[in-house]
Amino acid sequence: MSHFAYRGRDGSGKLIEGVLEGVSSGAVADILLGRGITPVSIRETKAQSAGKGGAGTEIKLFAPRVQHVDILLFSRQLHTLLKAGVPIMRALAGLQESATNPAMKEVIRDVRESLEGGRELSVSLARHPKVFGPFYISMVRVGEATGMLDEIFLRLFEHLEFDRFMREQVKSALRYPMFVVLAMAAAIVVVNIFVIPAFAKVFAGFGAELPLMTRALLAFSNFMVSWWPLMLLGAIAAIFAFRAWVATPAGRMQWEAIALRIPIAGKIVRKAAMARFARSFALGTRSGVPLMQALSNSAQTVDNSFIASKIEGMRDTVERGESVLRAAIASGFFSPVVLQMVAVGEESGALDDMMEEVGQMYQREVEYELKTLGQQIEPILIVCLGAMVLVLALGIFLPMWDLGKVAVKK
Template structure:
């Protein structure tokens, strides 16, 4: 048995504190609620024999120092949690809430059913923070390595509108869709990636062992080598003489680029570049627009004020460049301008036809329905375009690898014909 110190509100609104013994946190919560109190804080305390002053309700209060929930529950929760585990957590929590299971009890069930140690510790941490009075979105925001900003923003939207179970189901669908997309891309790139690794291995073998022997033959004939062959020989000399230094320099460059990409300035620059890439940029912008429209439509349909809905929905976009653009539009809405006209300057995110549909829906009073319809239509079109891009990516990779290997082959074979002419 463990001893818990609680702080709760009595039915008349008077704050009370006390101690109780329970086998676990869930049982302690049930005991507090059984007394007719509304728990505000529940903290496990060390058992001791010290004297305790009585609380307002006659239960002895503890003199021990309480420990915050997050310090008690964060131990051992730093392990990685797989995307599949997070998706299962999201979908199961949505199902439990939709079935009418109380929120605290649903989190207890998820913690009990978890099989991975890291997930078990993290779900307990989330439960303890929520029981301590923290919103679910705020509790998840404490673990950004597990719950991305988009995830937290959507959970906040569900809490704001009172439809958390619906939003969690949407998050699980998004996660499943993204996992399916990653699987398709990885499957399409598997064969080209194997060819690329093999071609790099062949290239290193040629540069280190094979080309130097050709170089001796060329020197014996005092023949002028083609420019391409000279470049290959120079690369061979560089790899043999400075291979270790080149490898170390490449590692430093990769580490520096990775650090820069994770910085705010580097992330903005990269996201701006990706948006300008043909086919890929418009695809990402369309995905962000669909997510923004679905979130905003769901919030407005639940009666959330438009400014609050816009502030939550913009965080679900994911791309900071587009988030900044929508933030400017929100400022225009605050000034009293219509939503359609405020979003019009963001042509990358909202094409002209979409702006017209939003404007007409806003004038007719069915903005929430139109936004949800736009999101559904855009997502269907997005699925078709993604299939096209993935189908186009595999032959493109194969062509680039074939061109790479063919260039090396030509650089090796062409001097042989030149030598034959020289001998004649």
């Protein structure tokens, strides 16, 4: 049997870590659930995976994975079948047959076998922590307890659809600026390696002192031509070092905290994360999830570890007996408008409705920011492009202009 490192939360939401021995990650998930721990992540330890052969590594790398859209369709179709009165086993059998992704088909098959073994649906889904997150499992567990599984899967579908919409909007808005930046970087490389060296031969025949701007351009071009292999290796090494740093919990939190301070993009990331938090928190509390667990689950949906740590801090504050409003104020992360809506929600007993309003407010702001993103970034790109052209023009054409003036005087 292999050893698996796990991270999970107990009934009070406390984070628990450790290592267990089991035949698979699903078996370890069953052990944890039997102990009252909801798995957050389960992975085989490096010591065990290091001895695998190259073929196994290749299969793991190129095997199909469950995509977000697969879980989206699974939730929607399961809601429709359960609402129509189809038994859960028949519904899962139909979804298994109709699944186009082999990975999703295998997940549904395992869930069916787990249900046939007498386990609950939430326990069966928790055997796949990489596919169904803590928030998803908690919602399904509430649906089982209340007998509203069909309604819960509809709410999960709406939540996943909202999350997908936000991600696609951010990607589409950043596509054009990224293309322009990459084109500018490629132009700089081409000019310094191929264009400026050609002018350098012409300037060498002048026999006169070149302007400072021209000398700087020639020096930088000579450096790139001479050292481009090392620069390329350095860039690749920097990328891998950055990925390794971000892969660590501390590095990821630091980077995602920095990302929130990036001009223009930072506020979009912040508002998108807050929209996901508010919507998921409202959905959890409205469905009957305990307040502590709703906060912990919502922290898993924001896709930003720095903001998640703030929400976890809120949970700890509420656990000590403080109100949600005081916990939100203590986090120092929420705007006065949001704090006011939280205060009204607590006073009126409609916190879930107020958080839903907060989520919709942030969603509208994100949509507006994304629509105007091009207008906000365009001046910056124009200034950068103009500066690059100005430097090249001064560095290349100024010596020619001086040579022309000398020729006219003669």
